[in-house]
Amino acid sequence: MFESARLPQNMDKKTFKKLEPQLREALLAAQLPVVEKQPFSTMILVDGLDGAGKGEAVARLYGWMDARHLVCNAYGELMDEARLRPPLWRYWRDLPPKGETAIVFGSWYQTVLRDWIYKKIDEDAFDKALTRIRRFEEMLANEDVLILKFWFYLPKKEQEERLKHIEKKHAARHVLADWAALKHHKKASEAGEKIILETSKGYAPWFVIPSQDPEYRDAALAQTVANAMKLKLEDGEPHSIAAPPVVGGLKRETAVDTIDLTEKLEKSEYEELRDKYQKKLSDLSDMKSLSKTGVVLVFQGNDAAGKGGAIRRVIRPLDPRIYKVHPISAPTDEEKARPYLWRFWRRVPAKGHFAIFDRSWYERVLVERVEGYAGHDDWLRAYNEINEFEQELTDFGYIVCKFWLAISEDEQLRRFKAREDTAYKQHKITDDDWRNRLKWDQYAIAAGDMIDRTSTHYAPWTLVSSEDKRHARIKVLKTICDRLEEKL
Amino acid sequence: MFESARLPQNMDKKTFKKLEPQLREALLAAQLPVVEKQPFSTMILVDGLDGAGKGEAVARLYGWMDARHLVCNAYGELMDEARLRPPLWRYWRDLPPKGETAIVFGSWYQTVLRDWIYKKIDEDAFDKALTRIRRFEEMLANEDVLILKFWFYLPKKEQEERLKHIEKKHAARHVLADWAALKHHKKASEAGEKIILETSKGYAPWFVIPSQDPEYRDAALAQTVANAMKLKLEDGEPHSIAAPPVVGGLKRETAVDTIDLTEKLEKSEYEELRDKYQKKLSDLSDMKSLSKTGVVLVFQGNDAAGKGGAIRRVIRPLDPRIYKVHPISAPTDEEKARPYLWRFWRRVPAKGHFAIFDRSWYERVLVERVEGYAGHDDWLRAYNEINEFEQELTDFGYIVCKFWLAISEDEQLRRFKAREDTAYKQHKITDDDWRNRLKWDQYAIAAGDMIDRTSTHYAPWTLVSSEDKRHARIKVLKTICDRLEEKL
Structure with a gap:
């Protein structure tokens, strides 16, 4: 599944600088008509491996889009009111209205992924949870919600290097959790493969984002979001479980290459x-x-x-x-x-x-x-x-x-x-x-x-x-x- | 689920006699253009409770349609070649070509239903099997197969009476199996409810056929088949998990009545x-x-x-x-x-x-x-x-x-x-x-x-x-x- 995401897909800073205004333009050209005509709402799910730079990538995306019509919702441990209600409740509560976009950290995939990695559920229960998610997303899509799901992927070695680098700069608490994640790289990747295969649908596609190079990663994210919103506006369906074949003029390397x-x-x-x-x-x-x-x-x-x-x-x-x-x-x-x-x-x-x-x-x-x-x-x-x-x-x-x-x-x-x-x-x-x-x-x-x-x-x-x-x-x-x- | 199927939807023989030529005409009017233009193939799955008269109903349907373009495939225990291949193989082998119709006794629901009733699988495995079936049917539907699924339902008391009646007339072997089925009436009905709710889709709908009255039963089956084929010809989707509201001018009674x-x-x-x-x-x-x-x-x-x-x-x-x-x-x-x-x-x-x-x-x-x-x-x-x-x-x-x-x-x-x-x-x-x-x-x-x-x-x-x-x-x-x- 992650064959091409395992490759380093590099983008030098100069190319990125040149690309940046185009990406911003494309994002706004897609977002503004949605804000104005309100044909659908957009949920951007940010999942994948810890340490892949999800936060950084979203920060950039946030800066490029019209932030007045964009919220970022992060879900960690259940708090207060949410603990007293069924698990999906907090996502329902924060559902964006038509015209608006929500970026979702810690989506509904988090629980099932964690339960699987820590062996709290067996394969049948894992499959059942994915079936439920699929139906939930199908229903949202039928009710005019565009669901874009991103899986940020890093090979294990790169994940380790990144974590060492982060450790030097950041608070220890943050990194401790990430080191734990490294231990589960294989299991998380396997589960990711399964999640992506089973829940990538035309109405709620997964995109695997190779995250070794921050510039490539952020450009791929932005380009995919812009394309998908534009396609949906034109009544099309974005279909993909891979990164776009070409990002900013750069052909994505595949396993065959x-x-x-x-x-x-x-x-x-x-x-x-x-x-x-x-x-x-x-x-x-x-x-x-x-x-x-x-x-x-x-x-x-x-x-x-x-x-x-x-x-x-x-x-x-x-x-x-x-x-x-x-x-x-x-x-x-x-x-x-x-x-x-x-x-x-x-x-x-x-x-x-x-x-x-x-x-x-x-x-x-x-x-x-x-x-x-x-x-x-x-x-x-x-x-x-x-x-x-x-x-x-x-x-x-x-x-x-x-x-x-x-x-x-x-x-x-x-x-x-x-x-x-x-x-x-x-x-x-x-x-x-x-x-x-x-x-x-x-x-x-x-x-x-x-x-x-x-x-x-x-x-x-x-x-x-x-x-x-x-x-x-x-x-x-x-x-x-x-x-x-x-x-x- | 079976609220209205539990009611004795009766049709007197006179009404049925009058209706019969209309039903035959409607069936042929739907079948012949399909035979001629070959836009899709049709699979009619016959499932539900033993003793509900599935065989009788199909025999009538068989007589009413153009039998040259209709086959009846019955699947029981796995035989010879099928035993040596994956479970779905025998259904694939017999898939009708476009233009043709196959009636399927002992469909792909049989195994999962039996395994569930005899407690060979737990709920998660049951759900997983249904998920797979759903995908299989979705794929068939995408490849121009019209899948119509009928669940023949009898309340327990009527099932018992029917079995007594059959026992007088038929070979004992046949009835023995049916008496075993009676013992599992509740479990089979519950599983049926679940199967129907989880796998009734626009492209592969379930129809619950109240089977207490043979005339009503057969008229409902024929009318539903004719309507669905006609709808599909016109590019529509038959959607239902209930019998048609009106059969031959008779309004179906519902729980509310x-x-x-x-x-x-x-x-x-x-x-x-x-x-x-x-x-x-x-x-x-x-x-x-x-x-x-x-x-x-x-x-x-x-x-x-x-x-x-x-x-x-x-x-x-x-x-x-x-x-x-x-x-x-x-x-x-x-x-x-x-x-x-x-x-x-x-x-x-x-x-x-x-x-x-x-x-x-x-x-x-x-x-x-x-x-x-x-x-x-x-x-x-x-x-x-x-x-x-x-x-x-x-x-x-x-x-x-x-x-x-x-x-x-x-x-x-x-x-x-x-x-x-x-x-x-x-x-x-x-x-x-x-x-x-x-x-x-x-x-x-x-x-x-x-x-x-x-x-x-x-x-x-x-x-x-x-x-x-x-x-x-x-x-x-x-x-x-x-x-x-x-x-x-």
Whole structure:
């Protein structure tokens, strides 16, 4: 979930200075018509990890908007009157009227998050609390409240450094609580992943704000608020659980951008490792306990990244009776007449079997998104639907491995040309491939969003540099062996 | 929830015979354009209590529709291939293509219902399963599947009689299972209430079918299917969790129609009981344990039914420092600028206090519905929102008592006239009252729907005949005392 938020996303101070007046202008251009026409009220929820600089970011936002129509409500421990009333009461009490904006620190997510981290509730109770929250927000949205939810994220190491820095400057009381938070970084991040996946809706979207760089962080917050209010004014719905792809002209880096394409394997080393892992895979697939699980392998990647070759190395050691390879191209008539996941459900393997997908349901958020075959709302809801589909599989005990095979733009060109020049490879290159290549950047954004939104703890993505095919094949084989070994 | 389904909605065979060709025509008029244009597929889920005649009803529906484009899928124990795959797989496998209709016996609700009845899962797990189902259905609906869900309901006594009757005629195996079901009537009905409240959505509505009379039952099913398919064709959404208000010209009886208006109390008896219960209420309100709960009393009813008089008898024995009466009329500007429940949340009592509402949030589904102040979708979603609001209160430990005070149309006229004739009562009668009176039937349907949809186990409605005010006042006082006694 936080793949791209983990990256440092930097913005130098000069860029920020230049951007600042534009951001202020955009915020006021969005806020003032709302103040005047009063079509809705806005609640900006500020959540996420302690030490990420939520206070600083809001202070800046506060300074940039029209403060006469903006309140900041902070909720900590329950006080006096609130203690004597149901938990939601204090949020209701402070609900802003139409036209106004409220910034909410310590939102209704705080209690459930804290209870979860300190193990006061189990997973079912956690889910139930999120269901209630979802309904509460749905109701507010139906009653003309725009709910924008921000999750400020810091990697653990950066959180630690920030806290050391703060400690030097501030009162100890403040920092003590934050140090406690650091201890729970992993649990809080996992819970955050779940909260965001389960409660990000068009009417109440989450935005993950990478918070390592204060300038980037504050610009991303301001830009998102301005865009969302403007969209809502025009009757649109802001949909996102990621930061905006571009902030102040700076393209946000995604997980796909970070793949180290220089990794290589020599032939002799490759052959040795290949034999080792194929032998291992053969042994693992022969284990009796395999009959209690099923294995779903998903291969996606840049065109010509070598999906087919990697798959061939995986199936070589397998008994043909226990696997099926499903190359996914255009849907049939029968498939088109049903919900898009039907074509994959019908290929779900029985226990004891492997299903290997050469392209998959992820085409929904890649080619269908980029080429416009799926509408905006359709591919957006697909992230959640895919996560739920994979959860059905893993809850039933299946192993789901997903591989993203990446190559550089240059390497792709080289391979395309080689395919055209080699008679027995010509069928592998089509006009479509050349057309897709022209949209390299759009596909990269789609792939980055996909990994941000569908890398779950139960079905994580494995990013594989395929610039060197040998490296890629070994990484794929090893990952499958590791996952099987862990489970069997 | 099943208030109106508990009533013996009868349809004589002659009416049914006359109606049958109309129903067939309506069904085909809805089905054939769907077959031809293939805008969506339809799934008709048949659930509810065993012995309610689900099989018979479907057999009739089957005969009336075009069977070439209709399949019936029955799911019992998991077989062969399905056992080896995730639970939802078999439903996916059989998903009808666009244009076609599938009748589903043993839907995805069966497992969760059975697990709940046999205590294999706790409440949190039950809720979680419903959340998943809701998402699954939301996804199907987004992918052009119309999901119609029918809950066939029988009161326990009728279920028993029906089973005896079946036993004489059918193979024993069949009946044995049904007798087991009878034992769980209460638990199944409660679970049904919960399932229906939590998973009835515009895109996948539940319809409760009163199944005592086979002709009424089958006519209601057919009419609902025809209407819903027609509505969906016109891009509308069928919204309901009740049977249609009118089936084949027969107005469905609601709980409100069954209130026995002849109940009476003599003056002396009244005074004795009044003193007794007021003394009791005074004692109860003085108990230390009251500080751990709050009391919310809701008074609704026909105009001039005597809400004010009943409230005065309730507050007389109470310490003025611990209660507030909230007469609800038009919302203020501040209230209009916020979600409609805000005006009630701000009046939620602190622990240890009573809040008494003379009219309430229920105006949303009464006057606002009938007079069109709230849009169709807005008052429809209000049922769930209200249930959730009251659940927040009762989960926090509060007691919620809701009274519907009923009088006859004649008695209302008498009281209206008396008010006009009595100087100090003239302020109590307005032109609005006379106007509302003209819509008596519409208000009756709205009140019946309200009671069907918002009578929950945590916040039940008490129906009170107010034709005789003395009777009404005692019933109100006694109910409050009983509820307090139970809790304190």
